[in-house]
Amino acid sequence: MAAAAETVVSQTEPEVLLAGHGITKRFGSVVANDDVSVELRPGRILALLGENGAGKSTLVNVLFGLHRPDAGQVVIADENVELSSPHDAIARGVGMVHQHFQLVPPMSVVRNIVLGAEPRKLGMIDVAQARRRVMDLADRFGLHVDPDAAVEDLPVGAQQRVEILKALYRDARVLIADEPTAVLTPQETDHLLDVLRGLTAQGVGIVFITHKLREVMAAADDIVVLREGRVVGTTTPAQTSEAALAELMVGRAVDLHGDRFESGATGVGSAVSTAAAPSDEAPIAEADEQPVVLDIAGLCADDDRGQRAVDELTLAVRAGEIVGVAGVEGNGQRELVEAITGLRHAAAGTVSISDRDASGARPRQVTVIGVGHIPEDRAKHGLIGSYSVADNSVLNRYFKRPFAAGGMLRRDRIDSHARDVVATFDVRTPDVDSPADSLSGGNKQKLIVGREFSDDIDLLIAAQPTRGIDIGAIEFIWRRIRERRDEGTAVLLVSAELDEVLALSDRVAVMYEGRIVATVDPRTATREEIGLLMAGAESSAAGS
Amino acid sequence: MRALMRAAAVPLASVVLGLVLGAVLIAVQGHSVTSAYGALVLGGAGDADALLRTLQKATPLVFGGLAVAFAFKAGLFNIGGQGQLLVGAAFAAGVGFGLEGLPLVVHLPLALLVGGAAGAAWGAIAGVLKATSGAHEVIVTIMLNFVAGNLTDWLAANPWQDRSGSNIIARTPLVEPSAEIPTWGWLPAGFVLAVLAAFACWFVLERTTYGFEVRSVGANRHAARYAGISVGWIMASTMAVAGLLAGLGGAIESLGVDGRFEAGVNVGLGFEGITIALLARTNPIAVIPAGLLVGLMEAGAAKMQFESGVAPEIIDVIQALILLFVAAPLIVRWLLRLRDRPDAPDRRLTLGAGWGR
Ligand SMILES: Nc1ncnc2c1ncn2[C@@H]1O[C@H](COP(=O)(O)OP(=O)(O)OP(=O)(O)O)[C@@H](O)[C@H]1O
Ligand SMILES: [Mg+2]
Numbered sequence: 091m092a093a094a095a096e097t098v099v100s101q102t103e104p105e106v107l108l109a110g111h112g113i114t115k116r117f118g119s120v121v122a123n124d125d126v127s128v129e130l131r132p133g134r135i136l137a138l139l140g141e142n143g144a145g146k147s148t149l150v151n152v153l154f155g156l157h158r159p160d161a162g163q164v165v166i167a168d169e170n171v172e173l174s175s176p177h178d179a180i181a182r183g184v185g186m187v188h189q190h191f192q193l194v195p196p197m198s199v200v201r202n203i204v205l206g207a208e209p210r211k212l213g214m215i216d217v218a219q220a221r222r223r224v225m226d227l228a229d230r231f232g233l234h235v236d237p238d239a240a241v242e243d244l245p246v247g248a249q250q251r252v253e254i255l256k257a258l259y260r261d262a263r264v265l266i267a268d269e270p271t272a273v274l275t276p277q278e279t280d281h282l283l284d285v286l287r288g289l290t291a292q293g294v295g296i297v298f299i300t301h302k303l304r305e306v307m308a309a310a311d312d313i314v315v316l317r318e319g320r321v322v323g324t325t326t327p328a329q330t331s332e333a334a335l336a337e338l339m340v341g342r343a344v345d346l347h348g349d350r351f352e353s354g355a356t357g358v359g360s361a362v363s364t365a366a367a368p369s370d371e372a373p374i375a376e377a378d379e380q381p382v383v384l385d386i387a388g389l390c391a392d393d394d395r396g397q398r399a400v401d402e403l404t405l406a407v408r409a410g411e412i413v414g415v416a417g418v419e420g421n422g423q424r425e426l427v428e429a430i431t432g433l434r435h436a437a438a439g440t441v442s443i444s445d446r447d448a449s450g451a452r453p454r455q456v457t458v459i460g461v462g463h464i465p466e467d468r469a470k471h472g473l474i475g476s477y478s479v480a481d482n483s484v485l486n487r488y489f490k491r492p493f494a495a496g497g498m499l500r501r502d503r504i505d506s507h508a509r510d511v512v513a514t515f516d517v518r519t520p521d522v523d524s525p526a527d528s529l530s531g532g533n534k535q536k537l538i539v540g541r542e543f544s545d546d547i548d549l550l551i552a553a554q555p556t557r558g559i560d561i562g563a564i565e566f567i568w569r570r571i572r573e574r575r576d577e578g579t580a581v582l583l584v585s586a587e588l589d590e591v592l593a594l595s596d597r598v599a600v601m602y603e604g605r606i607v608a609t610v611d612p613r614t615a616t617r618e619e620i621g622l623l624m625a626g627a628e629s630s631a632a633g634s
Numbered sequence: 635m636r637a638l639m640r641a642a643a644v645p646l647a648s649v650v651l652g653l654v655l656g657a658v659l660i661a662v663q664g665h666s667v668t669s670a671y672g673a674l675v676l677g678g679a680g681d682a683d684a685l686l687r688t689l690q691k692a693t694p695l696v697f698g699g700l701a702v703a704f705a706f707k708a709g710l711f712n713i714g715g716q717g718q719l720l721v722g723a724a725f726a727a728g729v730g731f732g733l734e735g736l737p738l739v740v741h742l743p744l745a746l747l748v749g750g751a752a753g754a755a756w757g758a759i760a761g762v763l764k765a766t767s768g769a770h771e772v773i774v775t776i777m778l779n780f781v782a783g784n785l786t787d788w789l790a791a792n793p794w795q796d797r798s799g800s801n802i803i804a805r806t807p808l809v810e811p812s813a814e815i816p817t818w819g820w821l822p823a824g825f826v827l828a829v830l831a832a833f834a835c836w837f838v839l840e841r842t843t844y845g846f847e848v849r850s851v852g853a854n855r856h857a858a859r860y861a862g863i864s865v866g867w868i869m870a871s872t873m874a875v876a877g878l879l880a881g882l883g884g885a886i887e888s889l890g891v892d893g894r895f896e897a898g899v900n901v902g903l904g905f906e907g908i909t910i911a912l913l914a915r916t917n918p919i920a921v922i923p924a925g926l927l928v929g930l931m932e933a934g935a936a937k938m939q940f941e942s943g944v945a946p947e948i949i950d951v952i953q954a955l956i957l958l959f960v961a962a963p964l965i966v967r968w969l970l971r972l973r974d975r976p977d978a979p980d981r982r983l984t985l986g987a988g989w990g991r
Contacts, residue, residue: 474854474857476853485860486861497843
């Protein structure tokens with residue numbers, strides 16, 4: 091066991107690390123995987139691409155033993171295997187980094203990594219040895235984390251590295267990651283891709299899922315594209331292009347111009363002009379005469395650990411404009427949104443919405459004033475997994491007409507509303523009675539977005555609105571946000587994707603350490619300027 | 635229909651398993667299984683009297699089961715059915731014998747109402763403490779069971795004791811005829827109320843906005859808050875409703891079966907509600923057959939002993955076995971729910987507040 095790390099590059103190199111042959115998986119009437127075959131060889135990165143609901147998560151879950159396939163064969167290290175649970179996969183050297191990390195927050199990094207497989211001495215956990223082994227692994231793979239820090243104090247990117255170390259500590263030769271970059275900042279994403287590259291150099295094979303074509307082109311060796319549960323293409327970055335991949339995924343040509351998958355090199359100007367083409371003339375000048383809808387003054391709020399996260403923040407959003415908040419994650423964006431929407435207690439300051447005082451308002455009051463809120467954490471706040479799609483489609487409006495009358499729910503109205511949302515936002519589900527848990531990640535997000543768009547609102551607060559959504563649907567959601575803006579809704583957009591902020595916003599507010607440090611015009615500011623401001627540089631040139 | 639079968643599979647299997655193991659125990663003791671189980675069924679449903687006994691036994695079980703099931707929908711584990719039932723029984727009896735000269739249409743509803751209200755208040759204490767300070771409802775309701783036991787014992791032994799004749803038992807006088815719950819042949823009116831209560835619970839939970847709120851809090855507290863639901867109010871009010879149900883069960887015992895409140899008579903009834911609720915998988919409608927099943931076994935136990943010599947305690951053993959089989963998956967899941975999502979910060983807060991103060 092002491093030589094755990096060495097076994098990663100074992101002598102008897104298998105030809106195929108992990109494979110599925112003819113995998114078919116059905117959920118009721120839905121065929122999530124239809125005769126899918128994929129193969130992962132040592133030292134390679136296999137990227138799975140596909141629209142929301144194409145069956146990517148299902149496939150990796152089958153390969154990891156979370157689902158049993160209805161037909162087909164799973165192969166691990168050249169051997170046909172029957173996986174009855176993830177334990178079987180882990181025992182054969184397959185590790186998975188889940189989107190919701192499986193870590194114990196108050197415990198240290200080392201303890202989390204060795205949990206369940208602790209080195210022992212005289213029946214006690216040999217802490218020194220555990221620590222040494224973890225440090226060795228971390229050094230070897232360039233996964234830098236503070237071994238003694240409590241996991242809850244680490245940023246998301248570092249927690250993810252802990253998850254990877256956890257898998258490597260268990261001698262993983264295959265690492266599966268389902269949308270690992272969805273929650274990462276661009277810098278963290280780059281770092282992760284480097285780490286994955288480093289792992290392949292040591293013979294580890296990697297399967298990863300992403301919606302970002304740029305990452306696929308940059309990191310993958312092999313690309314498998316799924317559509318409606320079937321493999322529709324197997325290729326390599328050298329043989330394809332982003333446009334070709336997008337077309338393969340969606341089954342039609344996708345205009346990549348103006349979305350965030352365009353490489354940053356072409357600059358912001360083009361992104362904005364193509365993106366906002368129809369109503370490009372509207373904002374800024376005219377918006378100044380529009381009434382202020384969201385008015386925040388001197389707002390202070392603390393994070394979960396009692397640290398000041400929003401610090402005397404002042405910001406106004408007018409009717410008919412989109413204000414994008416740009417910032418490195420963890421600079422108080424989440425707390426800002428929660429303080430406005432009533433989910434978090436504000437320590438000081440005022441918030442007014444549509445000229446009504448909403449300081450310290452409860453979530454219900456904020457909704458009733460006319461605010462839509464796409465929450466950042468869809469599993470925690472956005473949906474109730476065990477509830478039907480229909481119930482989730484009115485989750486925060488169930489008490490309103492026409493969904494309720496006299497304290498009674500009106501199922502027929504709720505169902506027909508849900509069918510509207512599902513049809514308009516292309517939520518892929520067999521019916522509106524299915525539980526939200528059965529939707530794919532991106533379809534959950536579409537359901538939330540659709541819900542928040544379906545009410546008459548004056549203010550839309552959108553936190554990471556397109557997280558986990560495929561490129562086709564992003565186009566659509568962006569268009570809807572712009573339409574809302576043009577109809578006079580004030581929009582506060584918070585996104586970790588600078589491209590998204592730049593493409594949608596009429597003004598960009600740069601947030602750093604709980605304050606808005608500058609407000610810039612996305613049509614004139616460069617990415618570099620904004621990047622510097624996000625990193626805390628004093629604003630002088632860019633301020634407006 | 636398919637869904638119904640799937641939902642009922644575990645409880646039905648558990649019942650069958652429990653009965654089979656019970657049969658083995660009976661056989662091992664050298665008794666005849668067929669005559670024992672035959673007598674059990676005859677004693678519980680063989681004639682009008684048997685049926686009446688079963689329905690009377692089932693009534694508080696259904697109410698107790700509902701008291702657990704309803705709270706469970708909000709994610710609360712109500713162990714306090716016993717205490718809520720006791721105060722309901724005592725106060726309903728108090729009104730039943732204490733007020734004289736009222737017509738039945740006033741007196742009986744009033745006594746039921748007071749019993750229910752007493753239970754509701756008892757349940758609400760735990761709910762309010764949970765909502766305001768995070769005090770864990772399991773601990774609080776268990777402690778309140780002791781308080782309720784002692785309080786009602788004292789009431790029955792002191793201010794409300796029956797002083798007639800040479801009575802030295804800690805019990806109230808018989809309630810006035812105008813506060814008695816009638817029995818129609820083999821059908822006690824109390825059981826009708828229990829069935830109505832079960833359907834009412836189902837209706838409230840599934841059809842009203844309040845029920846939507848209760849279930850939301852139980853399924854995902856954070857999302858409930860996002861949805862604008864006052865989590866504290868739901869916790870407090872849900873426990874009050876649960877207490878109301880258990881209290882009504884107690885009131886019907888006093889007014890419809892015993893005719894009075896007597897210290898020590900109803901002990902244990904409230905706890906059986908947990909069995910019933912788990913057997914029904916916390917579905918309010920399913921609480922009715924679950925209550926009937928257990929009621930039948932209890933009603934038939936005496937005849938079983940009389941006819942085949944099997945000790946009636948075997949019924950408790952079978953019940954315990956059934957509970958074990960049903961509860962194991964549920965309890966495991968329950969524990970998991972407490973432990974999963976360790977990333978949720980509020981959870982730590984709640985526990986901290988719950989245990990710390
Ligand atoms: N547990 C489940 N029960 C029922 N249906 C399911 C379940 N899990 C997935 N599905 C269905 O299977 C299909 C494929 O889902 P999957 O999660 O694999 O998609 P995906 O490619 O990962 O999509 P996304 O990009 O949105 O994450 C979807 O139609 C989904 O609704
Ligand atoms: Mg997925």
